[in-house]
Amino acid sequence: MADERRSALMRTHSGLHVLCGVVFRDYGCLVTGGNMDPLSARMDFNLPEVPPGFKEAVEHACNAEIAADRRIDVRVLPRTEAFAIPDIVRTATNLVPESVQDVRIVDIVGLDTQADGGTHVASTKQIGRIEVAKVESKGRGFRRLRIRVAD
Numbered sequence: 001m002a003d004e005r006r007s008a009l010m011r012t013h014s015g016l017h018v019l020c021g022v023v024f025r026d027y028g029c030l031v032t033g034g035n036m037d038p039l040s041a042r043m044d045f046n047l048p049e050v051p052p053g054f055k056e057a058v059e060h061a062c063n064a065e066i067a068a069d070r071r072i073d074v075r076v077l078p079r080t081e082a083f084a085i086p087d088i089v090r091t092a093t094n095l096v097p098e099s100v101q102d103v104r105i106v107d108i109v110g111l112d113t114q115a116d117g118g119t120h121v122a123s124t125k126q127i128g129r130i131e132v133a134k135v136e137s138k139g140r141g142f143r144r145l146r147i148r149v150a151d
């Protein structure tokens with residue numbers, strides 16, 4: 001069903017924001033890539049070393065942010081104002097073209113603020129539950145996290 005798929009994608013995409021926010025906050029890593037299907041996704045980070053217990057710690061922290069039921073707000077700011085926010089671009093490469101004058105900001109209030117164009121659920125509890133299925137090493141400083149989103 002189209003609505004079901006859309007809702008699953010919104011939850012998964014919002015879950016990736018939580019993952020991105022947690023990994024940036026706790027490990028200082030930027031995103032180098034990602035992809036998603038309904039209820040499963042991967043996100044790549046520039047993480048030089050994988051600390052012991054990383055997978056469990058990330059999963060626990062993500063679900064704590066979901067349990068906190070943080071509001072997910074969207075607003076549009078003029079480019080200069082948007083880029084005055086620290087760490088507003090969370091990808092290793094700034095993907096916002098120079099020509100873009102109005103930047104859409106997605107704010108998981110209290111966790112993560114970034115420039116983004118996707119659709120999201122209204123608060124983190126609506127994501128459900130995040131399972132970090134796998135942490136893969138794909139090369140020097142290149143880690144791939146695979147997640148599943150469950151009810």
Ligand SMILES: [Zn+2]
Pocket residue numbers: 013014017106116117118119120
């Ligand atoms: Zn988004």
